[in-house]
Amino acid sequence: MEQGRWNTDNTDEQIILSNKETQETNKHKKLKKPRNSRNNIKKNQSIMKNILKISALFVFLFIAGKPTLNAQTTITSSLSDSTVTIKTNGQCGECKERLESNLSVMKGVKSATFDLNTKDVTIVFNPAKTSSAKLRTAISKIGYDADNVKADPKAQSKLPKCCQPPTN
Numbered sequence: 375m376e377q378g379r380w381n382t383d384n385t386d387e388q389i390i391l392s393n394k395e396t397q398e399t400n401k402h403k404k405l406k407k408p409r410n411s412r413n414n415i416k417k418n419q420s421i422m423k424n425i426l427k428i429s430a431l432f433v434f435l436f437i438a439g440k441p442t443l444n445a446q447t448t449i450t451s452s453l454s455d456s457t458v459t460i461k462t463n464g465q466c467g468e469c470k471e472r473l474e475s476n477l478s479v480m481k482g483v484k485s486a487t488f489d490l491n492t493k494d495v496t497i498v499f500n501p502a503k504t505s506s507a508k509l510r511t512a513i514s515k516i517g518y519d520a521d522n523v524k525a526d527p528k529a530q531s532k533l534p535k536c537c538q539p540p541t542n
Contacts, residue, residue: 455484458506459496463519464488469537476516480504495520 464473470488473495477486482503487496497509513520517529517537530538 454500454502455498456501456506457496457498458509459494460506460510460513460520462488462493462495462513463525463539464490464493464495464537465539466490466536468534469518472516472533472537473513473518477509477512480509480512483509 462469462473464470467490470490473488474486477483477495477497480499482500484498484500486498488494489496495513499509510520510523514523515526515529517525517531517533519525519539525539
């Protein structure tokens, strides 16, 4: 070997050997699994209890938040649609046609049926798009009473004479 020159062959072999030794050493090392301490377990239990409390609160608010209904109104609902029955003062076939056609074109209303014998309007609607209160207001603006909501006087005066309620 000459003086002042590096012996690259020897160095390369040493580097290769040291890399192999490092790989062998790493194979034999065991990975330690983290252990849950008592504090972590208690923390997780506390989080779960809080989740249960919040869930119970939502269920309670959902059940307690349902509106109270008067004796004249019936509401039933499926997964997406609700049905409401509203007492009106419609009297004839023209009233039936007017109520059904005006309510059927409202946003969220699937169907509207007026029963002349009972004077009830049964409406199937999407509660995400309208409400029973809005439906009562709409009936009032058509010119008819809707449960406890009185008919709009201007709209009622525009009804045909046979459709207007008798004056006392």
